[in-house]
Amino acid sequence: MSLTVEKILLEFSPRAENILPAIRQISLVFGYVDEEKTGKIADYFSVTKTQIYETASFYDNINTEKQPPFVVRVCFSTHCALSDAKKIIAEIENILHIKLGDVNHPKFKLEMMSCVGRCGEGPVVMVNGKVYERVTVSSVYEMLEEYL
Amino acid sequence: MQIKINGKKYSAKEKDTVLDVCRREGIRIPTLCSHGKLKREAVCRLCLVEIDKSGRLVTSCATKAVDGMKVETENENIQKARAINLELLWADHAGKCFQCKKNRRCELQTLAEEYKIENFHFVPRKGEMTSGEENELLLDNWSRVVVDRENPVIERDSQYCVECRRCINICPVSSYGFNHRSGDVVVGTPYNQPLDCIFCGACVTHCPTGALADQGDIQKVITDLDDTNILSVAIVDPVVLKSAMQELLEVKNMENLAGNLRALGCEKVFDLSWGFQKYVEAVAEEIHPHHARKKTPVRQRKFISSFCPSAALYIQKYFPELIKNIIDVKRPEELMAEAVKWEYAKREKIDPKNIRVILISSCAARKKLKSNAIDHIVTVRELGRIAREKKTENIRFKGSAADKFLDETDAEYATTYGYGNLSAMTAKKIKGDFSIGAANGVLEIKNALSAELKREKHYDFLEVMVCPRGCERGGGQSAEI
Amino acid sequence: MAKTEKILTKNWGHINPLKIADYINVGGYGALKKFVSEMKPQTAIAEIVKSKLSGRGGAGFLTGEKLKIVAENASHEKYFICNLEESEPGTYKDRMIVDNDPHLLLEGVIIAALAVGAHKAYLYLNGNYHKQKEILETALEAARKKNFWGPGIMGSSYDLDIEIFSGAGAYICGEETALLNSIEGRRGEPRLRPPYPTETGLFGKPTCVNNAETIANIPWIILNSGKKYAKLGATCSPGMKLYILGGSVKKPGVVEAPTGLTIRELIDEIGGGVTLGKEFWFAQIGGASGHLVTEKELDTPLTFSRDCPIPLGSGSILVVDKSANIYDLILSWTEFFRRESCGKCVPCREGTFRLHEIVSRWQDGEISERDREALKDILWTLENTTFCPLGRFAATAMGDAVEKLKILCK
Structure with a gap:
């Protein structure tokens, strides 16, 4: 059971x-x-x-609403933002055909997240809690492939 | 001890905050979140003052008075802080006043007027944004608004909320929470479920804005008042007088109030004391220790007063096993409304279908347990709105007091009844060995009923009232602005 | 250069952090042994007071004084909390301590907790630090087996229970009163002060909350004396500090160095200088809530003293070069605080919300006159009227960008 x-x-x-x-x-x-x-x-x-x-309802790591199967979170805090985070977000939007902050997609949600303490290994992206480090615009597709 | 405020000396007591002293001495400090003895939250950041020329602004509501302290309540920085913080709050409210139920009785509106908040520079004007940005702005602000019209008593609309937390702190059954975070914060119920509380209305009396208001459309009442084919009968709860004086500014006594009601269209104005007397007499009869009652086992006897509708709802929810012990007597307003539609109508030869009974009430919870004999329950706040709509709020009406009802009411019942009076009145009617208790506020009710269930203490008659300071501070009363 | 000593990073790379035996072999838990067998709590605290060690979380409060207040409280029930929430952007030094030398931290926690008279200590860990949780659990288990905590510590009558408490994703929980509310099962909102946590803290009891890095200094102070510690680094706020170099520097990473170094020294000598081919524009000191410094301020020494014009904060040094997109950066700052504001007080909740809105509209480089005025007013109220320091943090970088980088001009 x-x-x-x-x-x-x-x-x-x-x-x-x-x-x-x-x-x-x-x-x-x-x-x-x-x-x-x-x-x-x-x-x-x-x-x-x-x-x-x-x-x-206060904390980021707790959900009070049903989430879509894949939640993609891109760190947009200082170090990652300077690094390429915006371009990475644009690339993810492109590949998944969703917009940042869209809550109506049945399969994906894309949002910004706060610093998770991996500033030396940024840009950082989390998919359903799994952390991806040193993400680049060109590595985005490979990262998302298993979820498509 | 002594403190100086704006150069003048004032005495302060041991536990005083700077705000307490200012309020006592009549020194004006704007506040939005503090309220009497309610828990001080210090979140509106309007009551700021400067102490001992420190260069820092502190909240006067949360700063304890210290001997020799020098307080400044007005200077350039304080005024700037007030203006900006008020304007930040006002940004989401501007332009909405005329559709809001709290119009002209709203603390935020009053403050905005007092501090001349005219320049809404936190919300862009048309033409300053691209249309895409404008849509996003609207969507974003509205995505957090919660509206609840699912119950007959309390209407919630969080677009008017200023997150003062008064409702959270005053609710005796913890219905409200401060949910989510940052700008997405919503004061509301878990999962935005419709309110399912005991409808005491304390939250509505404490809410500074229109976020919490009386449910219902006053236009329906006005339609009936205006209809000359209908006999509008007002039943006035005498306890509303003081509160009504906040809304109807020229009312100084019951005669004026009755006059105002007649001017609004009530052909007859009756005093609810008649109903109260009938109620007490019926209760005394019911619980008198005569033969039949003595035979009933103690645990089966009905001993809990049915007077307070909110208490009845509380028992239904939290002590369902004691529902059977609530005395089976209809409440004063129900008794009286039925008398109007039956005996009075018969005597006056009027078709009851052409009578509308309008109860002017200090109580909000009555709306939840409204009997069919009553057509409209109007809280004092709603009475104020009706009067303002009909433009009678500033007129003094002379004339006689309430009309004579079916028979005379004993003088002793024509008093304001609040906490303790019900049990006192009932006690007078019972002779012999009889224990009477009164539980005031939800905590005392909970303790008394728990003691009953645990067989620790039994009363022959237990008065249960949810509003801690009696019906005079009921959930339908108007707050001082 | 100022007097220096390897205190925090002494064992990094030289021991297996998961093996307690390695730590003991290099003298680890020697300070705890000295404390338990030779010192009284008052003497230990006196040493920390002499050391002039100040809080490494960013507040810079004198650690010894804080410990003293809690120690002197007559209450039998007290708590000690290690603050490892570490959510300040650009900051991961406390994480590195756990990754490389968790027992140093544990030893410090145990000594400090016993010194204040606490019987229960919490390690409040960032909710995203999953690997670090495992490391700490392993370390705790090993230390427990050696009787370094639990009942009857090292044969003495001291007892201490230690528990890991994971945060759940809220920057504001790094603020000590919000942290306490979080442990109590509530929203992480800051509390009204007074009363202070040292008097009325966790569950209403006297509580001492310290940053992890601060605590990691304690074993050395116990072994070597507070007087010796006070000779390291800057006189006004002595000691060793973990700096986190990031952005356009040749050698980004966490480095231990004394307090009192200038920003230029930190960037050039510790960070290896600005990345080749990049031109220095400004640096941000202390994370997203930190001040910006331009070329002409680079010779400011950084300390925890209240007189220091540029607060050290968490120790994060972010070097930004002229090729950076300032609009991305200001969007990052405002978006962060707009999300992390707890929402309790008007100026911060509404101010961070509107500030982010303004900056979102400003992304194309054009700002309206209305927004320009609004921006200045919002920064002022965030700086001066909020319930807790987060409001000030939200205004610092934007304020400096307006004043020092002149982003409103043109």
Whole structure:
């Protein structure tokens, strides 16, 4: 039987400092935290559903909405922005036929992301959490090939 | 201790903030997020002052008064800060006032007027952007707006929200959260679900703008008021008087209020005290320790007051096992409205189909549990809007007070009833061994009902009221601007 | 050149970071041993005070003073937190410490936590640092086996529990009060101060939050004395620092060097000079929230002193050459702060939002008169009226670009 919310919650003792880790884990496993799961998390930690949703919706690495199968995130913080990030974004838009920030595409989402601490190895691109370093305009196609 | 404000000495108490002192002494400091004793958030950044010529601006709401402190509430920097921050807020509000339910009663609008915010330079004008940019700008701003018209009491429209967090802090059942981040922040419910709370209306009374307002279309009320074929009957909850004075500026007493209602089109104005008396008499009858009641096992007895609709909703949601213990007596306004449509109509020989009962209410939650006998429930805020629409808000109407209803109301019921009065009135009618309790606010209600369930404490009669300061500060009342 | 010593990078490349035995062989955990067997918490803190070590996260607060306030609090329940959120763009020095010498960090954490009287320590780790989480877990397990933490540390009556807490992607959580809210399972919004975390911190208890790099200096101070540390680098804010050279320099990367070096020395001697064929335009010191320096300011020595006109911040030195597209850069800065603002206070939430809008419209090089005025007002209010320093950070680089690079002119 696959992992359920209850099983994941039981990995954490119901203390306040486990709220964020639990939400994070559930978001990771299920792709996002939906309303029903929010209720279960709230009950488990004896806090309000309001607090769980407030917290879950705040952080970048937690999703409260269903995501398309492939989320492409391009770092646009200083070092990467100076490097070629804009051109890389344009190339990705070209190859995937989507626009930056478009939320309606059924398969892809392309967004900018904040620095992930690999400034020496930029430009950096993440696809569903997998990190690609030293990306160039010419290496974009190869990077995206497996997802097309 | 003593502090200096703008060169003059003032005394300050131990726990005072600079804002507390200024408010007490009548020194004007604009605020948008602070409100009475509510948790101080210091997020609107309008109450800024400068202390001891430090060169830095600090929020007066969050700065404790210290003996010998020298406070400046007006200087070039302070005025610049206020102007820019107000304008940043105003950028999303400008031009929307006339369609907003809070028009002329809005704290942001009042501040914008006071500080002469006319130059909306954070939002580009037509012609300054390419049309593509303009569309994107519109889309972006609207993509975060949340509208909720799914319940009969509270209308939400987050385009008017200034993120002051008052509703979040005042809600007794934590319905509202501060969701998402940065400019995408939305004050709302989890997953933008329609509000499903106890509709006490505290959030609406505290909201500084039109983000939270009374649900419903006042035009429907005005149509009935204007219709000469219809007998519009106003039932006035006497507790609304003080609050009504905020909206109807020439009202000084119940006679003026009744006069104003008649001018608006209410052919008859009745005092809800009649209903209150009937209610108390019915409750006393119901819970009197006579033979039948004594035979009922304690846990089965009905002992919880049905007076407060918000409390009834609270029990339905959070203590469903105690629903059966709510006293089965219709609320004062229901009793009275039914009397209007039945006995009164019969006596006056009027077809009840031509009568409209309009309840002028201090309570918002009544709208959720409205009986069919009542046609319109109008909060004091809505009364103000109706009066402003009909241009009667500045006129003093003389004349007699409420019209005579079916029979006389005992003088003792013609008092404002708030917290404790219901149980006091009921106690007077019961003789013998009887325990009466009153739970004021959701926390006390929760404790009292939990104690009941745990068999720690049982009352023969428990008055439950959700609004912590009684109906006089009910969720339908108008806030001071 | 100022007195220098290899403190932070001493073991980099010479030991296997995943083997605790390697670390012990080069003297590792010797400071902890000295602390546990020979010192009292007060004496350890006194040494750190003497060292004049200041916070390496960017705030520059005196570490010894912070530890002292928490240590002197009578509360039985206290917390110690290592801040490894490290989300400042251009900054990855703390990550490098974990990658190359995690036990140095652990040793520092344990000593500092015990010195303040905490029984629980958290390592607040950047949510994207997955590999670093594994490294730290391995290190923690190995150290636990040696009784370097847990109950009865090295045979003493000291006890300390250490837990890794992963962030979830929010720059503002690098701010200590936002970090505390995050651990408590809430939004990472900064708190009103006073009260300060040293008095009312995690779960309302006295808490000491320190940057990872700061903590990594502590074992050396314990072994060699605070007085010796105070002789390194600049007198006003002594010690060794990890600089992160990036952009158009010949040798980008993380280098350890004393405080007090000038920007020119850092770029030319540490960074190997500007990339061949590129002409120096300006440098940004401290990440996306840092000041810009032009050619004529290059001889400014960088320290943590409040008098230093260019705050060191995280230690990131970004060299920008004249071929760079300034519009991409200002878009990057404004887009970053527009996303990372927590949204609580009016000037930052609305200001960063409108600032990004203005810069988005400005991408073609033309700015309207209305936007020009609006830009100046937004920068002013961000600088002066926000709830927390993020507002100021959002205005710094843009403000310098307007003033020093004259981007509004033409």
